Amino acid sequence: MVRSNHIEQTDPKVHAAVRDERRRQEESLGLIASENHVSEAVLEAQGSVLTNKYAEGYPGSRYYGGCEHVDTVEQLAIDRAKELFNAAHANVQPHSGTQANMGVYFAVLDPGDRILSLDLTHGGHLSHGHDVNFSGQFYEVEQYGVEPNNGRIDYDSLANHATEFDPDIIVSGSSAYPREFDYERIHEIAADVGAYHLADIAHVTGLIAAGIHTNPVGDADFVTASTHKTIRAGRGGLILTTEEFSEQINKAIFPGSQGGPLMHNIAGKAVGFKEALTPEFTEYAEQVVANAETLATTFSERGLSLVSGGTDKHYVLVDLRDSHPDVTGSDAEECLHTVGITVNKNTVPGETRSPFTTSGIRVGTPSLTTRGFTQSEMETVGNAIVDVIEHSEDRDVLEDVSTLVDRLCEKYPIYD
Numbered sequence: 001m002v003r004s005n006h007i008e009q010t011d012p013k014v015h016a017a018v019r020d021e022r023r024r025q026e027e028s029l030g031l032i033a034s035e036n037h038v039s040e041a042v043l044e045a046q047g048s049v050l051t052n053k054y055a056e057g058y059p060g061s062r063y064y065g066g067c068e069h070v071d072t073v074e075q076l077a078i079d080r081a082k083e084l085f086n087a088a089h090a091n092v093q094p095h096s097g098t099q100a101n102m103g104v105y106f107a108v109l110d111p112g113d114r115i116l117s118l119d120l121t122h123g124g125h126l127s128h129g130h131d132v133n134f135s136g137q138f139y140e141v142e143q144y145g146v147e148p149n150n151g152r153i154d155y156d157s158l159a160n161h162a163t164e165f166d167p168d169i170i171v172s173g174s175s176a177y178p179r180e181f182d183y184e185r186i187h188e189i190a191a192d193v194g195a196y197h198l199a200d201i202a203h204v205t206g207l208i209a210a211g212i213h214t215n216p217v218g219d220a221d222f223v224t225a226s227t228h229k230t231i232r233a234g235r236g237g238l239i240l241t242t243e244e245f246s247e248q249i250n251k252a253i254f255p256g257s258q259g260g261p262l263m264h265n266i267a268g269k270a271v272g273f274k275e276a277l278t279p280e281f282t283e284y285a286e287q288v289v290a291n292a293e294t295l296a297t298t299f300s301e302r303g304l305s306l307v308s309g310g311t312d313k314h315y316v317l318v319d320l321r322d323s324h325p326d327v328t329g330s331d332a333e334e335c336l337h338t339v340g341i342t343v344n345k346n347t348v349p350g351e352t353r354s355p356f357t358t359s360g361i362r363v364g365t366p367s368l369t370t371r372g373f374t375q376s377e378m379e380t381v382g383n384a385i386v387d388v389i390e391h392s393e394d395r396d397v398l399e400d401v402s403t404l405v406d407r408l409c410e411k412y413p414i415y416d
């Protein structure tokens, strides 16, 4: 699939860019917490003839003829999602995690209703009510944050905030909060104020599917997920809910906010979910977290401050202000890029710089774990990252790290 020569003949420019991107992935160390590498099987499903088929509606009830085979595919994706998360209902059509959140809001909120969610600079997501996103423009939003002293959510103050604000929906879940959410507690808080609870598990989909993180199904009315971060099912979104809300959710996605489903991506989800049901995937997810713990220990030993002091998840969030007040998140990101290490700059709680500069970096382990990295390689990579941050002007250090990156990439290829 990946090496097909049809693109080369039809469109040499796109072919060259795809080839270069493949090379970039193979020849650098990807530590962006929201990225991963899907299997050849998922790539093949996504590059299949299913992209040609219109299938508005749901399996067994479509607005187009000829849907018998795509029905099979979508039903497999649905059944596997239900099994992975022990959910009564799954909608596998959202084109992305943001579309999944839009579907939930559209299903149960009216314009002007109230959302209570985690602050973006404390780890929240744009689709949780940021003012540049539709969610901030259609709804009235207040945000909760983490405590300045320990970087953690204080659930008593969240309960008080909910009582004062009286939200219609409380959103749990984050892009950059390194600790697990207490879904049960948020469920109680939501029930007390008569709000829905939406758990957005976009980042930890795979950790929950593998059974190593708490599953919010049962404690949340709606669970939204992305299918391309810690789970390797290709780019897309997913909604899980109860029997009670199944119709409302289906209608909110189609015809409410999307048109025809991307059947090739749904095929990717079906295949990726099947892979996630195996014991090998559980081992993978355990290794992802073990690798993040190793990164946390390595960084701490080298004097870097971590938001919340460590991690329960697949990434650490480094706050550079204590150890390296003159190094911004974007300085670190750029310098690491020059030696073939990819991370992203990230805002930290109490951020004093702009989101384009930031004072932190987020460093994640899903991609390298897919390549086969274990704790010893992660310790090596963690030390290399600190070396680069500390000696960003020293050409010998940068050259040494560059050589190390080449060696590791060669030893752990992504695709054969």
Ligand SMILES: *Cc1c(COP(=O)(O)O)cnc(C)c1O
Residues within 6 Å of the ligand: 034, 096, 097, 098, 099, 124, 125, 127, 173, 174, 175, 200, 202, 203, 226, 236, 237
């Ligand atoms: C990544 C993410 C999403 C989904 O993002 P898409 O890019 O729209 O797929 C949603 N919520 C959170 C918390 C995320 O981290």
